[in-house]
Amino acid sequence: MALTKDRPTPTRANRDRHDPMAAAVQIYAGAIVMLDAAGNAVPGQTATGLKARGVAQAQVDNSGGIAGAESVPSVNGCHRFINDASITRADIGNAAYVVDDETVAKTDGSGTRSVLGNIVDVDAIGVWVDIA
Numbered sequence: 001m002a003l004t005k006d007r008p009t010p011t012r013a014n015r016d017r018h019d020p021m022a023a024a025v026q027i028y029a030g031a032i033v034m035l036d037a038a039g040n041a042v043p044g045q046t047a048t049g050l051k052a053r054g055v056a057q058a059q060v061d062n063s064g065g066i067a068g069a070e071s072v073p074s075v076n077g078c079h080r081f082i083n084d085a086s087i088t089r090a091d092i093g094n095a096a097y098v099v100d101d102e103t104v105a106k107t108d109g110s111g112t113r114s115v116l117g118n119i120v121d122v123d124a125i126g127v128w129v130d131i132a
Helices: none
Strands: 016-020 024-029 032-035 042-043 050-056 058-064 069-074 076-081 093-097 102-105 115-122 125-131
Touching: 016 032, 024 042, 042 125, 050 115, 050 125, 076 115
Parallel strands: 076 102
Antiparallel strands: 016 069, 024 058, 032 042, 032 050, 050 069, 076 125, 093 102, 093 115, 115 125
C-alpha cells in the first residue's frame, strides 16, 4: 500500500558492515572482502558469483572454523588497490574486477572474475575503486 501520510523511515549508515565469514578462510586487514553465494565473507579472489562488500578493517582468522563462527568488519567507499598493470586513466568510470584480495584488473578475465566497483582514479601507486 502506498503512503498517504509522512512516515519516519529508519536509517542506518551503510558504511560499516559486519559479515559472517565463510568456513576455513582468513581475511587480513586491508583486504578486499566479497560475499559468496551464501552471503558469507571471503577474501577477494578470482572467482565468479562473488559480490563486493568492502575493505576489511581487521584481520580475522576463521581458517579452523565453520561458516559464521567469526565475522569480519568491513567498510565500503573509495579505496586504492594494486593495479595488475591493465588499468589506465582511460578506464576511469569503468568497472574494476577482482584478481585477489588486493589487486584489480580492467577485464573479467574471460568470465572468471567478479566486479569490485567503479574506477574513480588511477595514479602511480594504484587504482581507486568505489565500492557501493
